[in-house]
Amino acid sequence: ADYKIGLSNGWVGSEWRTQMIEEAQAAAAAWTEKGHNVEVVVQSANVDVPGQIAHVRNFINEGVDAIIINPNSPTAFDPVFAQAKEAGILVISTDAEVSSPDALYVGIDQTAWGAAGAEWLAKALDGKGNVVAINGVAGHPANEMRVAGYRSVFEKYPDIKIVNEVNANWDQAQGQQAMQNLLATNPDINGVWVQDGMAAGAWKSIMDAGKAGDIAATGEIRKDFIDLWTAEKLNSGASVNPPGVMASALNVAVFMLEGRELKEPATAGQYKNAMYLPIPFIDSDNLAEAAKQVDGKPGYYSYTSALSIDEAEALFK
């Protein structure tokens, strides 16, 4: 069968997003090799919410069979997704959950993602110590879910004290600056919970301050950081939000377009429309393995994983 699938990405500020699209395109190519002609059309640009709604409208105008979107807002797309559904289009969001009952979420559980890092950190600190958190953009849903994740974990450890939480807007340099300010005013920090690229920045400040040996901090999944981690033997652990999520979503989408039914309907998450993918975790135990996967890739390449076609098929009846 021939399917046309629209991919919408509303922010191009990181390499992770680029890799996400590339992997999705590769997944489509894999389908074509198998004799299913899956064509993807991509809209990827820095847009605000209205701009991304326009992406969806453009796809509707073009008459695609399915839309896979990494949305700039969890709730803002309800009306336009309803429109898409009316037009018979399958809508799947990835990376960030959406509230629309007309869409499906295929991706990781961001809350669990945040919790996984926190669990690692709590263990690394033996359940006690002063922790700071460096978060992404305040008010951004993914950020808030991750925050909820780590808070729920640290609550379980009465001896872990969150001494400060700051926002560095998912910007590596801002993360570095924030860490530097926190180190200066909280000399007794034992652990740092930090997300994504900001982790590389935070670690830079920790190393500059000569405290790499005394502090445990979460890490990230880009090759540059994994190399540094390996070389400096950092006390770090990283939960993985793989850029392959969009490829996974695409594979799921094709089966759904084929009319196959899920074994277990997607009903997870706060919006009861999510299908969560497993969250890999990198720590000292499997760091070497991760390093092998990204070996030879550019420095910004992220450790990744995705549902293969077969793995996806296993989810369907």
Added chain:
Amino acid sequence: MAKLKISGVSKAYGATVALSRGDLELQAGEVHVLIGSNGSGKSTLCKIVAGSVRPDKGEVLLDGKPVTMSGPRASKALGIGIFYQELSLAARRTVEENICLPDLPMKGPFVDRKTLSERAARYIALFDGVTGEGFSPDATVDILRADQRQLVEIMKTLASEASILIFDEPTSALDRAQVDRFFQILTRLKQEGRAIVFISHRMDEIFSIGDQVTVLRDGATIGTSRIADTNAQEIVRMMVGEEPAIAAQAQTSSAASGPVALRLANLSGAGFSDIGFEVRQGEILGLGGLHGQGQSSVLRALFGAGAVTSGDVSLEGASYRPHDPRAAIRAGLAYVSGDRGRDGVIQGRPILENVTPIHFLRNRLRLASPASLKRKATPAVEALKTKFASFAHPIGSLSGGNQQKIVIARWLIDRPKVLLLDDPTKGIDLSAKADLFALVRTLAAEGMAIVLYSSEDAELLSNSDRILVFNGGRITRELTGAERTRFNLYEAAYEAA
């Protein structure tokens, strides 16, 4: 009782005292002339009455009652209307909108366009026949000429229907017919019982329209007299505080016979056509005629600041193609504009930086060492008797006349071959003028070629060796030797081009 009585008002801007003791008694039904050299505080006095300048001290009595002006709105509400010397028009709005802007006629929540047009038309009609080409109620002000803009400001002032009307140099760009019409209107307003303040630097206007005259000097009121009881000599004496510094001495030096410094042949451009003349070293060539007949345009074009479409220019025998001021300066031309605010003064910068730019260019300097620059600049500045405290002070700390001297001085550090003077004394006072022309004479005597345009006849007649009369963008007459009389000048200027 006086309609308006101002006593002892003063205003200082930082260290500059704009007005030290302003007194004025204005009666209903009179035209009261304010006169004084530049910077004597006339505009400041008017703006205080109009509420746009806050006085430091002093008292304003309206109909015998003390009033405080909190701003132009308050003053307007008290029945005071003012024509601002620097105008107060919105360039991209139409003539009729500008006339009615302070008091838009409303119909419910909306501007009543019909009434607006009708009201504006009443004031435009007052100048029927003299508004000139291109003037219409729906023309935007930015496409109008300077005289037409002044007319709009006059109409706007009249439309305030105020009982006290202040006109701060309303006639400086108007032609004779426009002035005549304006004076007819003033006369009528006077008869209606309005009290009118009128400012002009032109003696003849003062004597033709004024009833009373008040003289200001250095920010203080010197005295008031009835026009009928005084004369020009008397007024000038009060203004200057001494005998007039420049006697209208006739030009005696014989036309220079040095080599030709500048030659124009069939030069045409925006605002002038087919201009040809020669200036010799040591000669002062005057350009005369009515205002705006192409004299300025030729000078600016020669300096590379205006368009040339055809013709040839040669400088000391070498061909010269004017295209931009930089090249002109390098070729040895100098240009002094009367509009120093626009073309000359680099406001907010030290005096030193205002004297040196030409020196930099002529010597291709890269570094600016204050000590050596001061040494270079001092003789030039002293030649003009410029009064200033320090080269490091901002140029704005000087009076307008002294600012103009600084602007002129920048051309004197490295002497140019040809000096183009474009109404250089506009807005500077009598003694400064005298200093300037004495210097011009000296420069000519030293061999510089000078082209002088002046909007003042006396100045032109007494300082030029030879006069070319411009009319309609062309040279229509050359006056040499004994022909250089006011009569010949007028005759050539006014004949149909």
Added chain:
Amino acid sequence: MTRLVDTLKTPIIVALALIFLLLIVGEMLSPGFASPTQIMRLLIVAALLGIVAAGQNLVILGGREGIDLSVGGVVSLSAIIAGNLMNGQDAGIPLAILGCVATGALIGLINGVGVTLMRIPPLVMTLGMLGVLQGLLVVIRQGIPSGRAAPGLSQFVTQPFLLGLPGIIWLWVLIGLFLAFLLSRTVYGHRIYAIGSNEQAARMAGVPVAAIRISLFALSGVFAAIAGICLIGYSGSSFANVGEQYMLPSIIAVVFGGTSLAGGKGGYTGTMAGAMMLTVLQGILTTVNIDESGRQMIFGATLLLLMLFYGRGKAMRA
């Protein structure tokens, strides 16, 4: 005596006093904030902003509503180009500097040409350019090998070099001295002020107005590019959109330094103080443990409050 009072009222002194005050407040709120190492680290961050603001300062001084909104884009682009040209090797540093400075100058040149020869308002031209650069970043990031800072560069930015201060702070001081000299002791500097203050008069005095204005935009591009190189030294690796955070703060630093947005008035010394002030303020807000919403409200309100000390417009009524 009045001279002393006047000097005390200059923006630079005001800014320095405010910085001092902010440091005290910071130390009181979070002990350790004003420790020498922390101040040194704040200076590094301030230097990054200050270098961007140097170009912004020049463009603003040149008048005609000069402003450069594209600096953020140039910083990002330069960081990425630098990362790739040096690729973690010290040997690549000269090439990286050359490549970035050339790129910055070229972008500035295009801005300058648009502003002067086509007479596009600077805000519009540089805003449009910002959009183009953001797109260019996406394209360039495709298929580039890597983007790591050379160790030498990282050391230059973060490790003490002379008198306990890292090289970047000395670079900043040098830039400060250079600009102070340029603005006050060179013909070029006088001409910048001249075109900023009265463009027509400057032209009539033989100042090559267009060339100077174009050069100011080019310099702005160059300074932003240098900041981009330093930024990758600071963060170790390049990443997208690093420069975004400098666009408007660079303007605020200039304003806090006492340079008028109308042009022709001000200088770089004040801007350096302005950059420090902004950095210290942001640092304090990071260390205080409050909600992000509270941080932003306090930050915005404090900026407004501080602005009351600077460059207020002229009153309508004299």
Added chain:
Amino acid sequence: MMVDAVATPPRRPGGIKRFIEAYPFLPALIIMLVLLALNGIWQPRSVSLVGITGLIKTYMALMLLAVAQTYVVYAGDIDLSAGAIVSLVNVVIVAVMASLGDSGVSVLAAMAIGLGAGLACGIVNGIVVAAFRLQAIVATFATSIFFTGLALWVMPVAGTPAPATFWRTYGGRILDVPFVFWAAALLAVILYLLARTRHALQLLAVGDDAQGAYQSGLPVTAIRIRGYAMCGVFAALAAFCITGDTASGDPLVGGKMTLYSIAAVVLGGTALAGGYGTVVGSVFGALIIGLINSLVYFVGTPSEWQNLVQGLAILVALVAGILIGRRARA
């Protein structure tokens, strides 16, 4: 000599020039129609009724925000906080509706409060810029940070849904005509009426020459504050549209719209220096941005080039608009 002036008649613009002088939004209109046609050629369905409805639905907010920005630009000011006001009003009305429940009254109350919030933000900007005389660019940047903080305080995370009454109305039809068409028609009427009040004229006069306007007796400070207040109110209206189209609250939703709104104003032929322009042009400017974005996709630009091509196209349109406008006036 008595001055006289007879030479050099003033320049009178001729036919087309006069037309553009009178209707400064014409170049924008033409660019917009061309883009619309191109969109139609590459993707016919984008100019169908559904397509156009979608276009207007999506860009109504930007149109309104561009109008909002125009009023301050008229007076020579600028508002970098416009987008932050949109965010703030968006979360305020969603929060109010969420607490009052899904009913007509609740929606109306929320809208009233939202308008009030926008107005208040506008007045704050006006006071800061006009009364305190701070530089507009930096002062409104500071207030934008403040408003964003306030929005985060009202709603710390994006996501609260708006009641169905609200967004179903926005996305629905009245008398078989899509609601947004009614809204667009209403907007046109409001803009027409506002253009006939003295506000527009006074703002333009202030933008032309603030000192002159002051000396003529116009209350310049009050006029500028009023300009910002109008900006705040229209930003609130823009927030209503965003809320209608997104059916949710998001404390960051408007942030990126500020720079687009300025671009739209310039595209519409309004002079950033103040004193000249039209609000209609800004509406077209907003649509131009939307049409460029979709056209870039419809012509099949590879994804990694889309941002660059959009950026270039907008830059070219900005420059072209300014050059055409100047040509017409010169």
